Amino acid sequence: MEYRKVIIVGGGVAGLGAAKTLGPNVNYLLIEAQDYLGGRILTIDAAENVAVDVGAQFIHGKEKNILYEICEQLNCISDDSNNIENGVLVILSDGTELDSEIMQKAKLVWEDIIQEAQAKFGDTTIPAHYSLADYLQKHLKERLLSSLSCSDNIIDGLIDYFSSIELIENGCLSLSDLSLIEYGSFEYLDGEDEYEFKNGGYRPFISYMKSFILDDNRIRLNSEVIRVKYLEDSHQLLVHIRHHNKTNEEEISTILCDHMIWTSSLGYLKENFSSIFSDEIQLIEQKKNAINNLGFDTINKVAMVYEKSFWPEENHLIILLHTQKQKLLTLVESLKALLNTKETDIQTIIEAIHMYEVLSSTEVPVLICWFAGPAALLLENLSEKVIGQICHEVLCSYLNISSELNQPKHVLKSEWYKNRFVRGSYSYCSTKSRTKDREQLRIGYAPDGIPRIQFAGEATNAKFYGTVHGALESGIREGTELLSIINK
Template sequence: MDNISSTDYCAVIIVGAGIAGLAAANTLASNGIHFIIVEAQDNVGGRVKTIVSSDNIAVDLGAQFVHGEKNNKVYELCTTLDCLVDDEDESDEFFLTSKHKQVDSELAKEVWDIREKVLDKARKVKNTKKLFGDFLRENYQKEMLSTVDDADTRQAFVQWLLKIEVEDNGCQSLNDINLTEFGVFETLDGDYMRPLKNSFQPFLDYLLSMIPTNQLRLNSEVTKVEYLANKHLSIIEVIDRVNGCSKKLSCDHIIWTTSIGHLKDNFSQIFGTENKLIEQKQSAIENFGFGTVNKVVLIYPTPMNFWPNNVAGIYLLELPSAPVKLSRDQLSFLATHEVDPQKAQCIMDAIVYVCPSAAFRTVSFSIAGQAALFVEEMSEMVLCRLCHGILCHYLEITNEDKNQPICALK
């Protein structure tokens, strides 16, 4: 792989055009360092992906909140770009039970306090073999005993807290998380779920505006990397995913920003000749937790008249005494479309929070764990039926045509 012409050389090659890769490119550009970004997909942004629906509605299929404000460069840039919802414009959120009752705000506050207390305790645990999920369950149950008198509500909150942690951590199971390492993760102070006025697109456009188009290569997958010690160069082999042609590039440095999931599947193959690197990184990559979170977005023909006024999001609290089960009509629909009802039920059980867009034309559902994998198997039509059914149950929506979504996106 060492037959490289000088025209194929640049100082730095950035692998991956997600936010990390684009941010790295901006830093290099501002310092006059020549670089090339290679991205395997046909779009930039990684987990930040905004599309425009057929009704001209901007929909964030990926990230949609800014998490934390203090020492957060994303928050600072979004503030400068004026794409965050103003503090005074933010609406309330509340818990709604599967019996259609809103949970008292004081009780809800106590539950949030319990969550933070238990997570703080988890961050301080050292040298234990106890599983993270078991630790949370034991401590949530203990704390809830002195806070929630009703056993039905108490158990519902414990299950809800466990489900929200699966989503928050992006894991398949809470027991995949190392309890003694949980405290390493830094949660930034400030609003943890700051919404955007429309989408992340202005943020992405700003990052792209600083990068020359001829230094960005889409549909370009890195398949092999080799370091030539005698020349102090790294050689990467890139395959064009459109025409299948391969090309070799050389550089002084590589900034690797692809997902840990991609590295889990491809690390030893890509860096097959780099034994020292594999020895240093293989174990860390294999043991690094990586799960799946998927999103389903429902689009409605007009602003949703069934959504409560001044409500930014609803936490869905399924009571053991009132489980949300597939209806007879839903079961018949699933049978017609050859969908496993157990997988459909798993998806419904995993939904713990729903939130609308600023224009109240869309509602998004985040789904994590095993249910997230089932989402990938199902058509948008089936997901539309399931997710709208969840809204119908909790908000007691009548099944009128005007209340039906146009479609679902995933």
């Protein structure tokens, strides 16, 4: 039977970080269920010279950010990143522009409230079930009303917009799922909040990480680890692998190893953990609460590639505030006739459209819409043509220009929930979870006193969960620990 000292499960950034750390002298095999390396980092060519990151897109923070350091060396970070605050256009339902001063003030109010919510981290006087939504409901509207002199409709539109950004940032289905006490557990690194990439997106970073795996025999793609059993006699792990080949035929193989670093997403663990480790009752007991309690839902993106831009040149972000219910209803009516799609689906999607981001990394005009909440799941069942058309028509209607002249040339959408090796976007602290759940998820399984199965991946990082740098750090962390065990 094939033998390896170490098996790394998952070729996302955590798995690649672990492989780089173990280095060429350790006999490891990296097993990846899909046909590419990168996992939730996936760069797709939407058109010629247009690379779109359908998963992770930004680098969050600079100081002490190992991801930033690598990408800076690779010279793949865009110089425009610092301009992220400029060129924002905010349009209301009647097509008028919101005064930028009002938007600035609203943003300051929002940021203050968010900081106050973050400061509640660990406050044991707050009931455990209290969510960010509870906190916002109590404070946000009142504070916006007292700081801004504008109509109730605009205030409601602003609340909708800020809430949707928060849903996207946290990857949760509803802000009622987001724990208030744990909300401040995520640590922001100094520097800009979001650094963008040059054209090519995350691709150079993934190539760089892969370059440390010198030998292709150390990577097995299209191979899913389906069962792991600890053998008491030999202190080894018996690993069952299902290989998917192009003809859709399945083949099962087994490998023995001494150690394993497991890096799959929390979404995958929620669905498969108890069957993969069904022989390891102790391990299941150790982790089942953490896996159940931590949150993992879906966000998705739609990218639209155009022949030429039709939005104001100087704007890189167009925000829509849905200030008139009637406008939404009219849009739903006209799209229903055009698209032959369920009215309620169209409405859910339109209500979730709050911004169009101009992709700065390419000369070709590309708009990106981010979706969270129920709309993110719903769009996975719509065709690219339909979802692209909805996004396009809504923008044209708000800009008050003809939608026919400037149809998108290509539309691309992500489907992170349908991907059964991921099942969502990234982890968050739900009202059922506590920070210690991440520690519980991380802790290694040591049936003979020596850690045999270690756990990495973004969800195991208590400070930087939900990010690429958090995932990378977790892989390096487990790789380093394993090296010290092997070298003892």
